[in-house]
Amino acid sequence: MTLIEADSATGLFTQTVAVLQRDGKPVSPRGIPTREIFAASLCLHRPRARLVSGVPGRVVNPAFAVAEAAWILSGSDEPWIYDYNSKLRTYANDGVLRGAYGPRLRHWAGRIDQLARVVEMLRTDPDSRRAVIQLYDPARDENANLDVPCTLGFRFHLRDGRLVMSTTMRSQDVWLGLPYDVFTFTLLQELVAGWLGVPMGAYHHHVDSLHLYDSNAKAAAELGVNPRSGAQEMPELAVDWERFDTTLAAVRDGQATGHDGWDAMADALRAYRLWRSGDIADAYLAAKEHGGVLGAALEDWFDVLSARRDGAAAEGSR
Numbered sequence: 001m002t003l004i005e006a007d008s009a010t011g012l013f014t015q016t017v018a019v020l021q022r023d024g025k026p027v028s029p030r031g032i033p034t035r036e037i038f039a040a041s042l043c044l045h046r047p048r049a050r051l052v053s054g055v056p057g058r059v060v061n062p063a064f065a066v067a068e069a070a071w072i073l074s075g076s077d078e079p080w081i082y083d084y085n086s087k088l089r090t091y092a093n094d095g096v097l098r099g100a101y102g103p104r105l106r107h108w109a110g111r112i113d114q115l116a117r118v119v120e121m122l123r124t125d126p127d128s129r130r131a132v133i134q135l136y137d138p139a140r141d142e143n144a145n146l147d148v149p150c151t152l153g154f155r156f157h158l159r160d161g162r163l164v165m166s167t168t169m170r171s172q173d174v175w176l177g178l179p180y181d182v183f184t185f186t187l188l189q190e191l192v193a194g195w196l197g198v199p200m201g202a203y204h205h206h207v208d209s210l211h212l213y214d215s216n217a218k219a220a221a222e223l224g225v226n227p228r229s230g231a232q233e234m235p236e237l238a239v240d241w242e243r244f245d246t247t248l249a250a251v252r253d254g255q256a257t258g259h260d261g262w263d264a265m266a267d268a269l270r271a272y273r274l275w276r277s278g279d280i281a282d283a284y285l286a287a288k289e290h291g292g293v294l295g296a297a298l299e300d301w302f303d304v305l306s307a308r309r310d311g312a313a314a315e316g317s318r
Contacts, residue, residue: 001039001040001041002019002023002037002039002040002041002210003040003041003042003043004016004019004040004041004042004043005042005043005044005045006043006044006045007044007045007046007049007231008044008046008049008231008232009044009049009050009051009052009179009182009183009186010049010051010052010053010054010055010231011231012042012044012182013052013055013058013174013178013179013182014055014223016040016042016174016178016210017058017174017175017212017220017223018223019037020035020036020037020174020210020211020212020220021035021212021217021220021221023037024036024037024211024212025037025038027209027211029209032213032214033213033214033215034211034212034213034214035211035212035214035217036209036210036211036212037210037211038208038209038210039207039208040206040207040210041204041205041206041207042204042205042206042207043202043203043204043205044182044186044202044203044205045202046233047165047186047189047190047200047202047203048186048190048200048233048234048236049231049232049233049234050182050183050186050187050234051065051179051183051232051234051293051294051297052179052182052183053232053293053296053297053300055223057219057220057222057223058175058179058219058223059297059300059301059303059304060179060180060297060301061084061085061301062268062294062297062298062301063084063268063269063271063272063298063301064084064085064180065179065180065183065184066251066265066268066269066294067081067083067084067085067252067269068081068084068085068180068183068184069183069184069187069265070248070251070252070265071100071102071252072100072101072102072105072184073102073105073106073115073184073187073188073191073244073248074102074106074245074248074249074252075102075103075105075106075107075113076100076102076103077096077097077100077102077103079095079096080252081097083273083276084269084272090146091146091147092146092147093144093145093146093147097147098140098143098145098146098147099140099141099145099147099148099149100147101135101149101151104134104135104137104149105133105135108134114133114134115133115188115192116241118131118132118133118156118192119192119195119196119241122156122158122163122192122196123196126158127158128158129157131155131156131157132153132154132155132156133153133154133155133156134152134153135149135151135152135153135154136149136151136152136153136170150169150170150171150172150173150177151167151168151169151170151181152168152169152170153167153168154166154167154168154185154188155167155168156189156192158196158198159201160201161198161199162193162198162199162200162201163189163192163193163196163198163199163200163201164201164202164203164204165185165186165188165189165192165201165203165204166204166205166206167181167185167203167204167205167206168206169181169205169206169207169208170208170209171207171208171209171211172205172207172209172210172211173211173212173213174210174211174212175212175213175216175219175220176216181205182203182205185203185205186203187237189203190236190237190238191237191238191239191244193238194237194238194239195238195241232293233293234261234293234294235260235261235264235292236261237259237261237262237265239259239262243259247259247262250262250266251265251266251269252269253266254266254267254269254270254273264290264292264294264295265294267286267290267294267295268287268290268294268295268298270286271283271286271287271290271298272298274286275302275305280302280306283302284299284302287299287302
């Protein structure tokens with residue numbers, strides 16, 4: 001078992017990439033050259049420091065991180081998520097991501113809200129070992145779906161007065177997937193802790209196949225392990241259960257929620273939509289005025305988009 005620990009998602013990401021480069025073994029699932037560590041356990045000691053940022057070699061799209069979290073937590077498989085990551089369409093069957101986590105989380109078999117069930121279970125029996133959310137569904141995932149969940153499920157334990165969360169992954173792409181998964185899953189941990197009225201403990205991320213595709217190896221080799229920042233915690237996001245779904249809907253629409261932390265999330269999506277509509281200056285201004293960890297990360301992401309646009313324009317002029 002390979003164990004990697006860090007105080008921030010940024011540190012966890014950079015350390016994990018370094019370990020994969022050093023210890024990863026070559027495998028080729030589906031004929032795709034890959035470096036893999038088998039059986040790894042990642043531990044994040046400060047789960048609210050959930051945003052990978054300040055790493056010039058791997059700039060994360062914070063708007064997609066926010067959008068995907070809201071999409072999953074609301075129980076959705078609706079196509080609006082493609083507005084934030086169009087590449088997801090390549091994994092869709094008839095326009096729908098059949099492996100979407102949201103319906104399984106909030107509407108298992110069309111009727112069970114596993115999130116509500118876990119909260120009620122831990123309220124009834126704080127020492128329970130049965131607070132489990134299942135995502136992998138053999139009845140659905142053995143079909144010819146392009147999208148099969150990499151995440152098997154989550155477990156929640158109240159120990160020493162804190163909520164500890166564990167995730168089990170059959171597969172984890174460190175470069176493209178890990179930053180976004182840690183963002184959403186630790187947000188889920190914070191919400192459950194808030195509904196139980198307890199502080200957060202550590203976040204544990206257990207992976208069978210932890211891997212780095214060869215196509216990302218060159219960028220990973222240039223990454224380094226000393227990010228310039230990225231240890232900052234996100235604002236608190238605990239919210240009443242009764243307001244939870246309406247808060248997520250407001251975030252999706254970029255509207256005020258009445259909650260500072262969630263307003264920051266809504267602002268991030270609104271700024272990104274400004275960029276996509278061509279209002280580049282206003283998008284930068286919105287990110288700068290917003291400030292905080294999300295605002296700074298958005299500015300970095302807009303810089304990446306600007307460089308891509310300028311590069312495409314230069315290529316087209318030749």
